[in-house]
Amino acid sequence: MSHHDKDEIVIVSAVRTPFSRFDSAMADIASIDLAVIVMKEVIERVGVKPEELDEINYGSCVMAEMALETDIPVRQAALLAGWPPEILSVTLDRACCSSLTALRLGVRAIRAGEAEICMSVGSENMPRMPHLVPGLRKGVRLGHIRMLDGLFELGYGAKGFAPVAVDAGEVALEYGVTREMQDAWACQTQERYAQAFAAGKYKVGEEIVPVVIPRKKGEPLIIDRDEAPRRTTMEILSKLRTVYGSPTVTAGNAPPISAGSSAILFMTRQQAEAKGLKPLATILASIGTATKPRDIPVIPALTIREALKRTGLTIDRMDLIEINEAFAAMPLVSTKILADGDEAKWKALQEKTNVNGGAIAIGHPVGASAGRITMHLAYELQRRGGGYGVASICGGLAQGEAVILKV
Numbered sequence: 001m002s003h004h005d006k007d008e009i010v011i012v013s014a015v016r017t018p019f020s021r022f023d024s025a026m027a028d029i030a031s032i033d034l035a036v037i038v039m040k041e042v043i044e045r046v047g048v049k050p051e052e053l054d055e056i057n058y059g060s061c062v063m064a065e066m067a068l069e070t071d072i073p074v075r076q077a078a079l080l081a082g083w084p085p086e087i088l089s090v091t092l093d094r095a096c097c098s099s100l101t102a103l104r105l106g107v108r109a110i111r112a113g114e115a116e117i118c119m120s121v122g123s124e125n126m127p128r129m130p131h132l133v134p135g136l137r138k139g140v141r142l143g144h145i146r147m148l149d150g151l152f153e154l155g156y157g158a159k160g161f162a163p164v165a166v167d168a169g170e171v172a173l174e175y176g177v178t179r180e181m182q183d184a185w186a187c188q189t190q191e192r193y194a195q196a197f198a199a200g201k202y203k204v205g206e207e208i209v210p211v212v213i214p215r216k217k218g219e220p221l222i223i224d225r226d227e228a229p230r231r232t233t234m235e236i237l238s239k240l241r242t243v244y245g246s247p248t249v250t251a252g253n254a255p256p257i258s259a260g261s262s263a264i265l266f267m268t269r270q271q272a273e274a275k276g277l278k279p280l281a282t283i284l285a286s287i288g289t290a291t292k293p294r295d296i297p298v299i300p301a302l303t304i305r306e307a308l309k310r311t312g313l314t315i316d317r318m319d320l321i322e323i324n325e326a327f328a329a330m331p332l333v334s335t336k337i338l339a340d341g342d343e344a345k346w347k348a349l350q351e352k353t354n355v356n357g358g359a360i361a362i363g364h365p366v367g368a369s370a371g372r373i374t375m376h377l378a379y380e381l382q383r384r385g386g387g388y389g390v391a392s393i394c395g396g397l398a399q400g401e402a403v404i405l406k407v
């Protein structure tokens, strides 16, 4: 490591809301308000005051949802939290990479000596996204009104790009990752989540902060666990129809459309020590990448390789791997590439990837997911008594983000 110990950057607190189902009570809560919950919790847990924050970077990429509250969701969230108006904040969109990009920009600010204590946030409420009616402002002279659903196909079709599910499915097949393998991965991720949940690994007070929804009558509704996980079988999964014109992707091997928020608080080790805070993990590398838009399931592998290069570590040194399940294709294709064509190594890498389940079970509120996999990696390394781990995520049109943690 080129940096002296005391200059190291450590995560001291990390929290997320439960991730929702499509038809959830959370679907009515603005992503800004979901963010306020995690932003407050992540500092209050460790006794850091808002005025101590130098920078908040906030990822969110379902623009039409936040457009219901105009824009600058992070600025609004920080003010709604009752925090000092002087805190610097930025909202950014790097598709599903966004909340790790938010972390990376904070890491960069700390390294540049421009900040000491930073927060990264990811917040999204996909089910709340409204339909869009373009052209209405000019009026309709004659004929039908066209209404669009930007959630449908989750692609960039308006500009001629393919739906992500199509690219993911086609490229997976080119890598010899079949529909059956993708269904088997989905089945396993549901099973792993169920086991981890039963073992108390998704508990309130650690990764999870509950969402409390007041009701007109009676007690408030408390959402304190992920809503989407479900048990399933290969037989059921194999019968589901493919979606969005993809050759392999179905509702079973894709993540559900979700609402949720995540937040991570990080600082120099020196600051953490001065405050008497116990680090959750040390950030060894945090990088961003991009490649050909169609190569979406490949990019986590490329990004992990690049991040490993920065640290001089190899993939074999990683005790745990998180690769976001944008679809089952992503962890499968990327671990296959990282295994360099070695079948046994591919299996071994799969064993340590998403050990407690992934987005297919949990849900994927796109801007918030990168923060979730990062904190889950840190908490699971903690439970195992330490080690190295890498978390990586792909984002729209083949962008990548990865972070390497040491506990």
Ligand SMILES: CC(C)(COP(=O)(O)OP(=O)(O)OC[C@H]1O[C@@H](n2cnc3c(N)ncnc32)[C@H](O)[C@@H]1OP(=O)(O)O)[C@@H](O)C(=O)NCCC(=O)NCCS
Binding pocket: 022, 096, 153, 154, 164, 165, 230, 231, 232, 233, 236, 237, 240, 243, 250, 251, 252, 254, 255, 256, 257, 326, 327, 364, 366, 396
């Ligand atoms: C895949 C997708 C279109 C499915 O949407 P949907 O049709 O509303 O999903 P549903 O939950 O209703 O599932 C459809 C069917 O599959 C079944 N199903 C879904 N998951 C299942 C599972 N794990 N096991 C068994 N059955 C399952 C449902 O029961 C439902 O069956 P029904 O029609 O008989 O009721 C939607 O979740 C989606 O777009 N996901 C991808 C999100 C995405 O692209 N994220 C970004 C990646 S970069």
